[in-house]
Amino acid sequence: MIFEVHFTGSGPLPLAPPxxxxxxxxxxxxxxxxxxxxxxxxxxxxxxxxxxxxxxxYMNAVPAGSQLVATLPAYSSALPLSREAELAQTVHNVTDQxxxxxxxxxxxxxxxxxxxPTSRTATSRTWGPFASDKQAGWDWKLTVTHADPQSTVFxxxxxxxxxxxxxxxxxxxxxxxxxxxxxxxxxTGMMMMTTQALSDAxxxxxxxxxxxxxxxxxxxxxxxxxxxxxxxxxxxxxxxxATSVVYTYAxxxxxxxxxxxxxxxxxxxxxxxxxxxxxxxxxxxGAGKATEMVEAGDGAGSTQTECWDATFAATxxxxxxxxxxxxxxxxxxxxLPSF
Amino acid sequence: xxxxxxxxVALAALLAAASAPVRAETLHRxxxxxxxxxxxxxxRALLYAGADARKVYExxxxxxxxxxxxxxxLVDGSAADxxxxxxxxxxxxxxAARRGEKTALFFYYSGxxxxxxxxxxxxxxPIDALxxxxxxxxxxxxxxxxxxxxxxxxxxSKGARKAPAFQIESESPRDAKGLVILTSSASDEDxxxxxxIGGSYFSHHLAxxxxxxxxxxxxxxxxxxxxxxxxxxxTVADTADSAAxxxxxxxxxxxxxxxxxxxxDVASRHExxxxxxxxxxxxxxxxxxxxxxAAEINKGEGVDRRVALAPGRYRVKRRLGDRLRVxxxxxxxxxxxxxxxxxxxxxxxxxxxxxxAGRVDLTSRWSLGAGVGYQAVFEAPDGASLFPPTGLLxxxxxxxxxxxxxxxxxxxxxxxxxxxxxSLPTVTAPFRFSELSLASSLTVEWPRRYFTxxxxxxxxxxxxxxxxxxxEFPAQFFSTxxxxxxxxxxYRMTRNTSVVARARLHYLLYNVDGNRSLGYWELAxxxxxxx
Numbered sequence: 027m028i029f030e031v032h033f034t035g036s037g038p039l040p041l042a043p044p045x046x047x048x049x050x051x052x053x054x055x056x057x058x059x060x061x062x063x064x065x066x067x068x069x070x071x072x073x074x075x076x077x078x079x080x081x082x083x084y085m086n087a088v089p090a091g092s093q094l095v096a097t098l099p100a101y102s103s104a105l106p107l108s109r110e111a112e113l114a115q116t117v118h119n120v121t122d123q124x125x126x127x128x129x130x131x132x133x134x135x136x137x138x139x140x141x142x143p144t145s146r147t148a149t150s151r152t153w154g155p156f157a158s159d160k161q162a163g164w165d166w167k168l169t170v171t172h173a174d175p176q177s178t179v180f181x182x183x184x185x186x187x188x189x190x191x192x193x194x195x196x197x198x199x200x201x202x203x204x205x206x207x208x209x210x211x212x213x214t215g216m217m218m219m220t221t222q223a224l225s226d227a228x229x230x231x232x233x234x235x236x237x238x239x240x241x242x243x244x245x246x247x248x249x250x251x252x253x254x255x256x257x258x259x260x261x262x263x264x265x266x267x268a269t270s271v272v273y274t275y276a277x278x279x280x281x282x283x284x285x286x287x288x289x290x291x292x293x294x295x296x297x298x299x300x301x302x303x304x305x306x307x308x309x310x311x312g313a314g315k316a317t318e319m320v321e322a323g324d325g326a327g328s329t330q331t332e333c334w335d336a337t338f339a340a341t342x343x344x345x346x347x348x349x350x351x352x353x354x355x356x357x358x359x360x361x362l363p364s365f
Numbered sequence: 366x367x368x369x370x371x372x373x374v375a376l377a378a379l380l381a382a383a384s385a386p387v388r389a390e391t392l393h394r395x396x397x398x399x400x401x402x403x404x405x406x407x408x409r410a411l412l413y414a415g416a417d418a419r420k421v422y423e424x425x426x427x428x429x430x431x432x433x434x435x436x437x438x439l440v441d442g443s444a445a446d447x448x449x450x451x452x453x454x455x456x457x458x459x460x461a462a463r464r465g466e467k468t469a470l471f472f473y474y475s476g477x478x479x480x481x482x483x484x485x486x487x488x489x490x491p492i493d494a495l496x497x498x499x500x501x502x503x504x505x506x507x508x509x510x511x512x513x514x515x516x517x518x519x520x521x522s523k524g525a526r527k528a529p530a531f532q533i534e535s536e537s538p539r540d541a542k543g544l545v546i547l548t549s550s551a552s553d554e555d556x557x558x559x560x561x562i563g564g565s566y567f568s569h570h571l572a573x574x575x576x577x578x579x580x581x582x583x584x585x586x587x588x589x590x591x592x593x594x595x596x597x598x599x600t601v602a603d604t605a606d607s608a609a610x611x612x613x614x615x616x617x618x619x620x621x622x623x624x625x626x627x628x629x630d631v632a633s634r635h636e637x638x639x640x641x642x643x644x645x646x647x648x649x650x651x652x653x654x655x656x657x658x659a660a661e662i663n664k665g666e667g668v669d670r671r672v673a674l675a676p677g678r679y680r681v682k683r684r685l686g687d688r689l690r691v692x693x694x695x696x697x698x699x700x701x702x703x704x705x706x707x708x709x710x711x712x713x714x715x716x717x718x719x720x721x722a723g724r725v726d727l728t729s730r731w732s733l734g735a736g737v738g739y740q741a742v743f744e745a746p747d748g749a750s751l752f753p754p755t756g757l758l759x760x761x762x763x764x765x766x767x768x769x770x771x772x773x774x775x776x777x778x779x780x781x782x783x784x785x786x787x788s789l790p791t792v793t794a795p796f797r798f799s800e801l802s803l804a805s806s807l808t809v810e811w812p813r814r815y816f817t818x819x820x821x822x823x824x825x826x827x828x829x830x831x832x833x834x835x836x837e838f839p840a841q842f843f844s845t846x847x848x849x850x851x852x853x854x855x856y857r858m859t860r861n862t863s864v865v866a867r868a869r870l871h872y873l874l875y876n877v878d879g880n881r882s883l884g885y886w887e888l889a890x891x892x893x894x895x896x
Contacts, residue, residue, distance in 0.1 A: 073843070073845035073846070073874050073876045074844060075829075075842045075843030075844055075845075076877065077751070077841040077842055077875075077877055078877045079750060079751060079789055080789075080878045081878075082794055083790075085838055086792040086838075139838065139839065140839050141839065142841075178791050206792060210792060210793070211792075
């Protein structure tokens with residue numbers, strides 16, 4: 027996880043100040059006013075809580091990680107790993123990666139939905155600032171805005187600040203927007219995370235995160251299949267010339283889903299680095315099918331198709347560049363819905 | 366004072382001896398008995414006027430030869446009600462007279478009187494008008510008893526004096542005809558009530574006398590003069606040292622033919638408590654199970670007394686110089702229980718069964734109630750989207766007559782739960798709403814015979830929370846103090862049990878999303894038990 031937050035309390039509620047007493051009032055009237063003011067003061071002071079419909083609207087604007095994660099049934103640990111179909115394993119790995127990235131991006135904002143806002147204005151709700159447990163010396167805050175009451179679009183921004191260098195002010199860690207419709211977190215949204223400015227400011231990213239320069243997630247939760255597209259820009263290295271990775275996930279209510287992604291690496295023996303596109307789909311049981319197409323590098327244009335059953339054991343495999351691994355027939359593949 | 370008392374006793378004794386009384390069964394008796402604690406805005410409410418009227422009604426219908434259908438009891442009635450009851454009796458008496466029966470009217474009033482008029486709530490009946498009404502009643506004998514402040518005004522115009530201001534011609538015919546008026550106090554005196562005995566001094570002693578305490582002749586019948594003499598003696602004695610000063614009942618008569626009149630026949634039912642001749646002399650208090658002093662009998666040395674108490678359990682007390690003698694007796698129907706000294710035991714003064722009994726029962730008492738209600742916030746659907754209409758289960762604890770009479774200090778707790786939906790343009794979220802209400806109220810009630818309306822103010826601490834379906838949002842809560850008004854009516858089913866219908870109207874300040882003034886109403890029905 028890139029960023030982790032923990033709440034330690036809640037802020038005070040705004041209270042209406044009592045009006046000044048009238049000097050011109052007669053004594054009995056003043057006494058009555060005083061009693062009335064005491065009663066009303068007690069009423070005002072006693073009114074407290076986080077009971078708010080508006081808060082719901084602001085909380086609703088922030089996506090829930092659980093809503094966007096890819097849900098491919100897990101491989102049974104009771105079975106030897108060698109039994110798992112090759113592409114099923116690839117889809118599993120990529121799905122885990124996808125979910126981890128989502129968790130990294132949404133972990134912070136997910137937490138705020140469990141707590142009441144620290145402060146409220148007519149057009150915003152703010153959680154924080156709070157000290158980060160994981161990034162010592164850094165504070166964070168999340169602000170959700172709803173500038174136009176007639177609009178269904180909400181914006182949000184997760185900012186961080188180095189408490190040892192307040193001159194730099196608040197830096198944007200993550201920002202996003204959500205166009206809400208009726209229902210809970212139903213709508214379309216996007217969010218973006220950039221790391222350059224944070225890296226320049228010395229933000230202590232987790233190891234392995236630094237190569238990412240930006241992460242953009244767009245999603246729609248209005249209707250099934252839920253669609254999530256994650257685009258990661260990163261710095262190219264010797265084994266990976268790609269600077270952009272795109273994951274596209276679609277999930278049905280019954281648990282079936284599809285994940286498409288592009289991988290770059292030396293997957294086929296030879297001097298060239300391959301770029302392969304993978305489309306994997308699965309049923310709620312876990313049985314599925316994946317097609318891998320070599321887009322560039324050794325064996326460009328070749329396509330591998332593999333199917334597996336609910337235990338993720340291969341039922342069909344056609345691998346042109348390694349025919350000895352072929353098993354089954356195409357008819358052994360499960361019937362998958364279209365996404 | 367003592368000389369005057371002795372004279373009254375002597376005259377009463379003389380009366381009893383010289384005048385063979387008119388037997389109760391020779392007359393067709395009618396009664397109008399009224400009691401009203403309230404006398405309008407410029408008077409302070411009495412405590413026991415209604416209770417006194419009920420006590421006299423009970424005695425007259427049980428021992429006084431007045432049939433239930435001929436007795437009219439008005440508690441907290443108006444002047445019009447009283448005039449109506451007198452008119453009704455006049456019609457009944459006229460019919461009886463046409464049948465050739467001799468008739469008597471017994472009129473009793475306990476309540477306020479001021480500025481020459483009886484005060485019945487907010488209505489007035491001039492004493493002169495009342496006197497004219499009673500005097501004009503088509504009966505042979507009219508007996509009017511007024512237990513009210515300055516009630517002596519009613520007798521003053523007839524030249525009444527503080528007792529013993531009456532003369533009976535012993536040689537006069539036995540059949541009495543005319544008008545007799547007894548009042549609890551002189552025209553310049555207040556009539557006093559006592560928390561200790563749970564009634565007015567005069568009516569209490571009159572009732573005790575009618576139950577047998579006044580049967581000086583020992584013939585088992587209490588005559589008008591015996592009852593008056595007893596009530597006079599005991600009232601003056603009890604009030605002599607009071608802050609308001611001694612209270613002197615008055616008596617006047619206007620009889621064409623004279624003769625004493627038997628008011629109660631304590632021997633006829635042969636039930637109650639018998640104090641034998643050998644029982645020690647002194648004042649015996651007989652306290653019923655509700656704590657009321659049912660009778661206070663002043664027994665002389667060497668005389669017996671028959672106290673015609675209704676069936677029930679009674680605690681009996683006699684006070685000595687250094688201790689009490691107390692005991693319990695069960696009076697069953699048709700049984701006259703003899704009080705033996707062995708029935709009594711020594712007890713310290715702190716165990717006095719009379720002490721404070723009246724105050725506990727009539728001025729300060731707790732009640733506990735339970736019931737169901739329904740609450741809804743105004744400004745729907747916005748308000749309802751926040752706080753949905755909710756059913757409530759509640760418990761009420763009330764303390765009556767603590768600050769003032771008929772003021773009720775209440776404490777209540779209620780819980781409720783309901784399903785709701787937060788409907789916003791961008792989100793629709795079902796939730797489960799819960800509420801806890803803790804409140805205190807101060808109400809004023811106006812007790813009637815069966816119905817008691819009440820209104821007042823209330824301050825509630827509301828703690829409300831909601832949990833969202835599937836925990837899609839964190840649970841929310843809100844607490845606030847909510848001032849409001851309460852009103853309703855209770856209906857008394859039994860002596861201790863009543864049902865209550867109640868409405869509340871409350872202000873609700875909501876300040877989380879911004880200051881908003883909301884309100885809610887609440888309807889509830891409860892069953893109350895008075896301790």
